[in-house]
Amino acid sequence: MSDGPGATSAGRALRLRLVSPARTVFEGEVRCVVLPAFDGEWGILANHAPIVAALAVGCLRLTALDGSGRAFAVRGGFAEVRDNVVTVLSPECLGPEEVSPAGVDAELAGLEGGDTSKSAGACRDRAARLAWGKACRIVLGGGKREGGA
Amino acid sequence: MANPRALLKRRGSVTNTRKITKTMEMVATARLARAHQAAVAARPYARGLEELIVGLTADSDSLAHPLLSVRPRPKKAAVLVMTSDRGLCGAFNSNIARRARELRAELAGRGLEVEFMAHGRKAAAALKRAGWPVTKAYLGVSDKPLYARADEIGGALISGFLAGGFDEVHVVYSSFASRTAQVPCAEQLLPMTAPGKGASAGDAGSKGPRVWYLFHPGSGQILSAVLPLAVKNRVFSAMLETTAGEHAARRLAMKNATDAADEMIGSLTRAYNRARQYKITQEIAEIVGGVEAQG
Numbered sequence: 001m002s003d004g005p006g007a008t009s010a011g012r013a014l015r016l017r018l019v020s021p022a023r024t025v026f027e028g029e030v031r032c033v034v035l036p037a038f039d040g041e042w043g044i045l046a047n048h049a050p051i052v053a054a055l056a057v058g059c060l061r062l063t064a065l066d067g068s069g070r071a072f073a074v075r076g077g078f079a080e081v082r083d084n085v086v087t088v089l090s091p092e093c094l095g096p097e098e099v100s101p102a103g104v105d106a107e108l109a110g111l112e113g114g115d116t117s118k119s120a121g122a123c124r125d126r127a128a129r130l131a132w133g134k135a136c137r138i139v140l141g142g143g144k145r146e147g148g149a
Numbered sequence: 150m151a152n153p154r155a156l157l158k159r160r161g162s163v164t165n166t167r168k169i170t171k172t173m174e175m176v177a178t179a180r181l182a183r184a185h186q187a188a189v190a191a192r193p194y195a196r197g198l199e200e201l202i203v204g205l206t207a208d209s210d211s212l213a214h215p216l217l218s219v220r221p222r223p224k225k226a227a228v229l230v231m232t233s234d235r236g237l238c239g240a241f242n243s244n245i246a247r248r249a250r251e252l253r254a255e256l257a258g259r260g261l262e263v264e265f266m267a268h269g270r271k272a273a274a275a276l277k278r279a280g281w282p283v284t285k286a287y288l289g290v291s292d293k294p295l296y297a298r299a300d301e302i303g304g305a306l307i308s309g310f311l312a313g314g315f316d317e318v319h320v321v322y323s324s325f326a327s328r329t330a331q332v333p334c335a336e337q338l339l340p341m342t343a344p345g346k347g348a349s350a351g352d353a354g355s356k357g358p359r360v361w362y363l364f365h366p367g368s369g370q371i372l373s374a375v376l377p378l379a380v381k382n383r384v385f386s387a388m389l390e391t392t393a394g395e396h397a398a399r400r401l402a403m404k405n406a407t408d409a410a411d412e413m414i415g416s417l418t419r420a421y422n423r424a425r426q427y428k429i430t431q432e433i434a435e436i437v438g439g440v441e442a443q444g
Contacts, residue, residue, distance in 0.1 A: 022190060
């Protein structure tokens with residue numbers, strides 16, 4: 001084990017651990033992970049440099065070893081990449097089985113009625129809820145982005 | 150000698166009570182297994198946050214954050230007391246209440262004014278009985294510890310602390326040492342003591358060469374985002390441990406009650422048999438006496 005990118009000689013497999021406070025949501029080997037980092041999406045492949053990134057509310061997508069895709073809605077948190085292990089710590093993290101379509105639709109419908117928030121805090125809160133709703137929708141759609149977004 | 154019928158009735162009522170305690174014991178065993186599993190499943194997240202903070206504080210010694218800084222002259226403290234909602238679990242709740250009392254005395258000794266928050270019906274009742282001010286009570290919550298609630302409670306504590314409403318935050322809960330031992334303990338939540346701050350040198354030695362992370366955004370910003378999560382997760386794990394402890398304590402209490410009922414049923418059966426035999430013997434003696442008198 002030594003420092004720096006590409007120093008690990010382990011194979012090309014990247015390990016992803018997706019951890020929420022209550023449980024480990026996903027753990028397994030993947031080909032590639034796309035993280036919803038605070039400043040945009042980051043693709044992580046094997047042999048990435050050690051990094052710690054803050055995540056935004058958004059959608060985490062992975063490509064499994066067999067090429068199939070999967071998505072999770074992530075409510076902020078952190079990602080740590082080290083020695084070909086990506087550890088994502090997020091206060092809330094849902095897979096397609098746990099997102100309820102009706103709940104998401106109701107949430108988004110409630111938010112789409114124009115921005116009535118006064119303070120900056122309420123505005124941020126609203127933006128986060130909107131991002132969460134959209135992420136949930138992407139997760140339900142099997143990781144595909146909504147038309148043209 | 151007691152009336153055999155009264156003994157029989159008494160034995161019947163003890164048998165019924167035993168059925169209840171036995172059932173409660175089994176329910177508590179099942180719930181304990183589930184609560185224990187939940188506590189174990191929550192460990193990776195707690196460990197991950199801790200490692201992240203250790204990594205951050207190792208990265209730079211000068212990291213400072215309002216949630217880490219000790220106030221020079223603390224005046225007010227908030228104490229979150231966690232118990233179960235229901236009783237019939239032995240001394241579980243009263244042990245926690247006693248620990249809360251000790252903590253209050255300790256804080257008062259340092260000249261702090263203490264206000265309480267209750268988590269669980271028994272905590273609210275104990276604090277009310279003691280006549281201490283309770284600013285917020287969460288009731289009906291101990292059955293299923295949810296992170297969303299820990300998030301809410303932790304968020305309220307953090308904003309109160311940052312706004313200067315209180316200078317210290319403590320939590321009193323039951324630490325789940327094992328299935329037979331629950332230790333009531335008090336812990337300081339805020340200002341946070343960064344994990345591994347003192348042991349970081351030894352840690353680094355044991356973990357091999359340290360990893361140079363790139364922090365995005367800077368380590369300071371990551372720290373200020375990760376600390377609130379760590380505080381909330383401390384609340385969450387205290388909730389999980391208290392719930393597991395509650396079920397463990399109830400299982401033990403109900404097992405003892407069942408054993409005591411078994412013993413009582415045994416002695417009541419013996420007393421009943423003796424009374425019955427005494428009555429028969431007496432009747433025979435009377436008949437024999439009567440026959441003899443006639444003959």
